[in-house]
Amino acid sequence: MSTVSPPAATAVVSAEHLTKRFHQGDSVVEAIKDVSLKIEDGEFVALMGASGSGKSTFLHVMAGLTRPDEGTLTIADTDLSRLSDSRLTHFRRRKIGLVFQAFNLIPTLTAEENITLPLLTDGRSEQIEDRLEPLLDRLGLMARRHHRPDALSGGEQQRVAIARSLITQPALILADEPTGSLDSVNGQNICRLLRELSEEQRRTIVVVTHEPSVAVWASRIVVMKDGRILTEFRASDFQDAQSLAIHYQNVIKSAIPA
Numbered sequence: 167m168s169t170v171s172p173p174a175a176t177a178v179v180s181a182e183h184l185t186k187r188f189h190q191g192d193s194v195v196e197a198i199k200d201v202s203l204k205i206e207d208g209e210f211v212a213l214m215g216a217s218g219s220g221k222s223t224f225l226h227v228m229a230g231l232t233r234p235d236e237g238t239l240t241i242a243d244t245d246l247s248r249l250s251d252s253r254l255t256h257f258r259r260r261k262i263g264l265v266f267q268a269f270n271l272i273p274t275l276t277a278e279e280n281i282t283l284p285l286l287t288d289g290r291s292e293q294i295e296d297r298l299e300p301l302l303d304r305l306g307l308m309a310r311r312h313h314r315p316d317a318l319s320g321g322e323q324q325r326v327a328i329a330r331s332l333i334t335q336p337a338l339i340l341a342d343e344p345t346g347s348l349d350s351v352n353g354q355n356i357c358r359l360l361r362e363l364s365e366e367q368r369r370t371i372v373v374v375t376h377e378p379s380v381a382v383w384a385s386r387i388v389v390m391k392d393g394r395i396l397t398e399f400r401a402s403d404f405q406d407a408q409s410l411a412i413h414y415q416n417v418i419k420s421a422i423p424a
């Protein structure tokens with residue numbers, strides 16, 4: 167390894183001309199088409215769009231779960247297309263934190279065991295001691311640490327999932343409809359938590375959502391339609407979720423069909 171480091175690149179995500187196709191029988195669906203996006207270190211981005219617009223596919227490509235058919239993707243200075251499958255898995259474990267709508271916790275493990283699992287599977291159990299307690303404390307889970315998922319509320323389960331995504335101190339947190347299984351109060355609390363994490367810890371976070379009430383918490387909102395990035399705007403341009411929702415609907419309606 168060279169002792170002279172290159173200047174730090176600030177883009178955590180650099181996606182260029184990404185296309186992903188799915189083949190179903192004789193037909194081909196282009197789930198994302200020529201998608202280019204840069205996300206800087208510490209940004210909180212909402213990827214917004216209707217069902218089927220390609221949000222999850224884009225998120226899965228950014229996570230290294232799906233390989234694009236075309237285009238290049240650099241995450242934290244690593245060109246993912248150059249990685250073998252096993253190196254990609256290793257990269258994902260170290261650099262990407264994933265949060266899903268359905269929480270995806272292991273039902274037989276306690277909250278604490280779910281949170282520490284990514285360090286254990288990566289052979290980094292020595293990091294548990296320093297990281298677990300501050301995380302439990304920050305996410306308000308100290309009193310729930312020994313409970314299994316079925317004894318936790320939905321909001322608590324999602325906080326456990328967020329803690330699990332943070333414990334590896336990844337370069338990028340990707341959350342796919344993280345409030346989709348929660349009532350509006352718990353959903354808003356999860357949004358507030360993500361926003362606070364981005365501000366306090368400069369976490370780089372991408373949240374996929376179709377809800378303006380979620381997107382409004384992000385600093386930057388990227389709108390997808392029919393597999394393409396249609397436009398983007400700043401949440402600070404809007405007073406509240408309702409005015410964001412009106413603008414979003416207008417943008418979607420006035421878009422020329424692909």
Ligand SMILES: Nc1ncnc2c1ncn2[C@@H]1O[C@H](COP(=O)(O)OP(=O)(O)O)[C@@H](O)[C@H]1O
Binds near residue numbers: 196197222
């Ligand atoms: N594994 C898959 N096989 C076939 N088609 C898929 C697959 N995943 C997504 N698609 C299709 O790609 C398009 C975009 O889907 P998706 O990325 O899930 O959108 P969103 O998350 O915005 O709802 C949809 O037409 C969907 O049916």
Ligand SMILES: [Mg+2]
Binds near residue numbers: 221222223
């Ligand atoms: Mg989706």
